Amino acid sequence: MNIIVEVGYLIATVSFLGGLKFMSSPKKAKTGNIIAASGMVIAVVFTFLAIMFNAVPTINLIVILAAITLGTLAGKRMASKVEMTAMPQLVSLFNATGGGCAMLLGLIEAHQLDVNTSLTGIKILLLLGLITGAIAATGSILAYRKLAGKTKDIRKALVVVSSRLLLALIVVLPITYFAGVLPLSFEVMAYSMAVLSLSYGILFVLPIGGADMPVVISLLNSITGIATAFAGFVYGNKAMIAGGIFVGAAGILLTLLMCKAMNRSLLKVLAGKFKKTAISGDTEDQNIKPISISETTMQLTFANKVAIVPGYGLAVAQGQHLCGQLQKLLEARGIQVDFIIHPVAGRMPGHMNVLLAEANIDYKHLKEMNDVNEDMSHYDLVLIIGANDVVNPAAENKPDSPIYGMPIIKTHESKQVIVMKRGMSTGYAGVSNDLFGMDNCNLLFGDAKDSLQDIVNQLKLI
Numbered sequence: 001m002n003i004i005v006e007v008g009y010l011i012a013t014v015s016f017l018g019g020l021k022f023m024s025s026p027k028k029a030k031t032g033n034i035i036a037a038s039g040m041v042i043a044v045v046f047t048f049l050a051i052m053f054n055a056v057p058t059i060n061l062i063v064i065l066a067a068i069t070l071g072t073l074a075g076k077r078m079a080s081k082v083e084m085t086a087m088p089q090l091v092s093l094f095n096a097t098g099g100g101c102a103m104l105l106g107l108i109e110a111h112q113l114d115v116n117t118s119l120t121g122i123k124i125l126l127l128l129g130l131i132t133g134a135i136a137a138t139g140s141i142l143a144y145r146k147l148a149g150k151t152k153d154i155r156k157a158l159v160v161v162s163s164r165l166l167l168a169l170i171v172v173l174p175i176t177y178f179a180g181v182l183p184l185s186f187e188v189m190a191y192s193m194a195v196l197s198l199s200y201g202i203l204f205v206l207p208i209g210g211a212d213m214p215v216v217i218s219l220l221n222s223i224t225g226i227a228t229a230f231a232g233f234v235y236g237n238k239a240m241i242a243g244g245i246f247v248g249a250a251g252i253l254l255t256l257l258m259c260k261a262m263n264r265s266l267l268k269v270l271a272g273k274f275k276k277t278a279i280s281g282d283t284e285d286q287n288i289k290p291i292s293i294s295e296t297t298m299q300l301t302f303a304n305k306v307a308i309v310p311g312y313g314l315a316v317a318q319g320q321h322l323c324g325q326l327q328k329l330l331e332a333r334g335i336q337v338d339f340i341i342h343p344v345a346g347r348m349p350g351h352m353n354v355l356l357a358e359a360n361i362d363y364k365h366l367k368e369m370n371d372v373n374e375d376m377s378h379y380d381l382v383l384i385i386g387a388n389d390v391v392n393p394a395a396e397n398k399p400d401s402p403i404y405g406m407p408i409i410k411t412h413e414s415k416q417v418i419v420m421k422r423g424m425s426t427g428y429a430g431v432s433n434d435l436f437g438m439d440n441c442n443l444l445f446g447d448a449k450d451s452l453q454d455i456v457n458q459l460k461l462i
Contacts, residue, residue: 006238008046013242015039020246027363029353043239044068085315087354088217088347089147095221096140102133102227103194109234110190120178122234123186127174129230130190131197136224138201143216146205147347154206163203170196214348215258215266222251254349261343261407286437288424291444293451296418297458303380303416305336307372309409310352311345313386313421317448322456323385324359329459338367338379340409342390369409379414385448386420392433402431417441420448 019036022028051061075094082090106129113123145151170193176182177189184192208216225247232240259266300306308327314320327337339361345352356366376382384391387409394401395408411417412435419436421443435441444451 002050005046005050008042008049009237009239009242012039012043012046012239015042016243016246020250029350030357040243043243047237047239083318085312085318085347086148088213088351089144091348092140092144092147092217092220095217095224096137096144098224099133099136099138099140099220099227102129102224102231103137103197104133105231105234106130106133107190107194110187113186124174124178125230125233127190127193129227129234131170131193132223132230133227134194134197135201135204136220136227138198139205139216139223140201140220142202142205143213143220146208147213151206153208156207159203159206163200163206166196166200166203170200214344214346214351215255217348218251218255218258219266222248222255225249225251258344258349286432286434288436289442291418291442293444293454294458295442296444296451297455297462299381299416299418300330300335300383300455301333301459301462303335305338305379305381306330307338307340307367307376307379307382307411307414309340309342309382309384309387309391309411310355311342311385311387311390312347312351313388313448315346315351315355316386319385319449319452320355320359320361322449322452323356324361325456326452326459327361327365329456337365338372339365340367340369340372340382342369342387342409343407345387345390369407373410376410376413377415381416381418382411382414384411384417384419385452388433389431391435392431393438394431394434398434411435412438412440415440418444420444420446420451422447 015035016039019032019034019039022032022035024032048064051064078090078093106126109126110130113126142151146153173182173193173196174189177184182189205216205220225244227244229241229244229248232238232242232244255266308323310320310323314323323339327339330337339352339356341352343349346355353366357363389395389403389406389408391409391411392401392403393408393410393412395403395406396410398404417435417438417440419433419441423445424432424436436443
């Protein structure tokens with residue numbers, strides 16, 4: 001029976017690998033999700049078979065089945081009802097459950113552990129899984145609250161000092177315990193580390209700003225994966241080990257890639273710091289040129305090549321389906337339409353890709369920033385919907401700007417730019433956008449969804 005279970009775990013591991021491979025491409029991401037999810041189902045089924053053949057009490061089996069059923073129903077309901085603007089919050093919430101699970105496993109095993117016969121290595125793995133799981137749990141819950149606007153950034157010195165003190169205790173206490181200096185039972189040690197780690201998870205995320213939440217979400221996902229791997233080593237479960245390592249490694253790589261896309265080090269992100277320098281420009285000093293719906297429509301019809309740059313504002317307005325209609329109307333006139341995606345646009349990695357996929361926009365029209373930046377001058381018109389910092393030229397030409405050095409979509413190099421905005425509010429970085437005052441830029445004020453609907457209606461009449 002053990003051989004059958006191991007083969008099942010091997011199939012699950014291969015499915016995880018295949019899913020990750022497919023998810024590296026937006027076009028195949030849905031297939032990758034299905035493959036990876038199938039691998040997880042296989043892992044759960046074979047784990048359940050292993051439990052059944054190990055004479056586990058019936059009540060335990062009932063509890064496990066009840067948990068699986070409730071988790072499946074709750075997860076399906078939450079995922080099907082969530083709006084695209086709240087998708088990052090849902091990811092954080094799901095990640096919190098994974099971290100919390102790893103922490104509880106550590107506490108349960110610590111309670112049942114025979115301290116006289118258990119190997120030191122097992123104890124170390126238990127504590128590591130417990131610590132990382134607890135940090136991921138509370139950190140993800142706080143990230144969820146910050147994304148939902150329920151908790152503000154707190155960047156006070158007391159928070160930073162307390163966070164560093166807790167981190168020092170989390171590192172030092174286990175070392176002194178295993179060195180035989182700390183006269184505590186392993187169970188007391190485990191509960192103490194759980195309390196410290198839960199507290200640190202809160203203080204760790206508290207000072208980090210909303211602009212950095214995509215990075216934090218990715219990092220917390222990685223931490224949850226690492227916690228799962230540690231739990232897998234304790235239980236000798238190869239599927240948990242493999243899955244945890246994949247999630248942990250992918251999360252770390254994605255975190256570093258996003259930091260690079262923002263031109264900020266991971267340490268600065270975790271410290272919640274932007275450069276304390278002069279603010280880039282002032283909106284009142286810019287020559288803002290408003291444009292009407294009819295003028296925007298006319299410019300679109302005269303263009304041969306159009307680029308649409310989506311941002312979080314498009315998700316807020318729920319205008320992605322109208323973007324799809326706009327694309328089809330323009331293509332019917334022989335106009336080329338591309339969607340240019342910045343790596344950190346939105347509130348989580350891939351947010352804009354998922355948003356546009358919801359509107360059934362073909363993946364061949366989605367272009368990455370690095371693939372088109374050198375050809376931006378070939379676009380007759382760029383329509384920016386809800387994006388701000390990721391198109392700000394100050395990132396290239398103003399060394400005193402907080403976003404200087406951040407890779408941007410070079411929309412200012414196109415022949416004409418129209419920015420759809422509700423008002424003159426700044427992006428997450430808190431700086432005004434130099435693009436707005438440039439000669440080739442006009443601003444179309446209003447709700448993105450309403451404006452897109454009006455443009456679509458006028459195009460149908462022309």
